[in-house]
Amino acid sequence: MPDPDLAYLVEGTPEFDRYIAELRWAQRFALLNREEMMDRVVRQLSEWMGEPVVESERINCHHNFTQEERHFGKQVWLSRKGAISAQLGEPGLIPGSMGTASYVVEGLGNHEALHSSPHGAGREYSRTAARQTFTHEQLREAMAGIEFRDTDKFLDEIPAAYKDIDQVMADAASLVSVRHVLRQIVNVKGD
Secondary structure, three states: OOOHHHOOOOOOOHHHHHHHHHHHHHHHHHHHHHHHHHHHHHHHHHHHHOOOOOOOOOOOOOOOEEEEEEEOOEEEEEEEOOEEEOOOOOEEEEOOOOOOOEEEEEEOOOHHHOOEEEOOOOEOOOHHHHHHHOOHHHHHHHOOOOEOOOOHHHHHHOHHHEOOHHHHHHHOOOOEEEEEEEOOOEOOOOO
8 A cells, every 4th residue: 555544444345344343342342331330430429328329311422433424415434533423412521631620511513523522622742741741749739629549650641731621612612512511529540
């Protein structure tokens, strides 16, 4: 191939069909994994509170996925890399960093944007650059008032390593409407 980055599978071939089958399996696994995590959070919160938690809505929003959709009069395979689906009225979640706001949103169905919106703040610094740029003390300062595991392992997740989520949301005003703004009180991340 002239450029290996332009490699693709031809639709209708056994290779394409196998790829799509495996892709759908992985995306279904991810969806069920998110459901399991939420089930566990609800169960533990209910146990801690001593009474059942009543869910009013569950938003299971994925990003970095591929699905078949219709756009501009054509049936296409759409990959949302760094994006979420934002169909008209569809709920979604757009997180900031582990120390900034996150947004519960509703899609506006912007046709020009293929009914998509950003999936989060996005990185300003790569993980390696963040580890080389920021200090543990800066991480502590950025996370003041938020419970988190205080370790150097999270230096690459420091809020300053990400774009300004408020600017991202302002830029996405034609793609989603904001239903709720969430602020972190605890950050749970494995290490």
